[in-house]
Amino acid sequence: MLGDTYLTVMRWYKSFNPWKSVVKSTLVWVQLPDLPIEFINNEAAMKIGVMIGHSVWVDRATEIGARGNYARVCVEVDLTRPLLSRYKVEGVEYLIQYEGIENICMDCRQYENTTSRCPCKKMEEEVRVP
Template sequence: MVWAQLPDLLIEFINEEAVMKIASYIGKLIRVDMATEFGERGKYARVCVEVDFTKPLLSQFKIEGEEYLIQYEGLENLCTDCGRYGKPTQQCGCKDMNNDETHATPDMVPETQPELRTKGRVYGDWMIVQRRECRVHKPNTPLNNHQFPVK
């Protein structure tokens, strides 16, 4: 199981039906993040899906002509060259293999389904959600001492 983020999704697609349909292309839907479900999260929709880690992960999808990326949380061992989970890009060795199966995704899907992109660079570092660094407040600052400078 993995949490996937759907960044920059248009607001009209952040509804239960659309998010569930998109998630079904990534893998088996386990749950939708409550903030997504109630439309509280504005930057991205978030879903938990069960995926087959022996196959390349879906990296993007297309709805009504617009491309949207998929980002995965906590997958440090994801090769961003072939989309497979297990070894980081530097250790994967997929570039050494001359195997077209590495980028095997359908060229076309029915019009009612998101179109999968297969040309160009399908995978990349953007697939892995980068953790934000925690801010550490310095001691003896007005914020920590609840003191404010007087003018």
């Protein structure tokens, strides 16, 4: 993360255009709110992270149990697939809160286009014929 923005590094390829490049995966911090205290630790957060994507690391506050109301884990998510909004632990369903992912359009997968303001939405509207 660079400032408040996720930095994505991609392999360079011929005719690469950073303005039209599609982000296929990214690292994102995920908050796991309302977990019972026994699940707010490194091991549990990493296991839950695997349900969401590829667990990379857990933040220090979660690791040492300094934050009592949620766990936080960094996960590599596949943006070509729908993001999970919930997961289950021992039969109980919990919400997932993604941090900073609002900068990626979930329709065209382009970075810096929020779904509501993305040019792909405007093109869709222009193409529709009544």
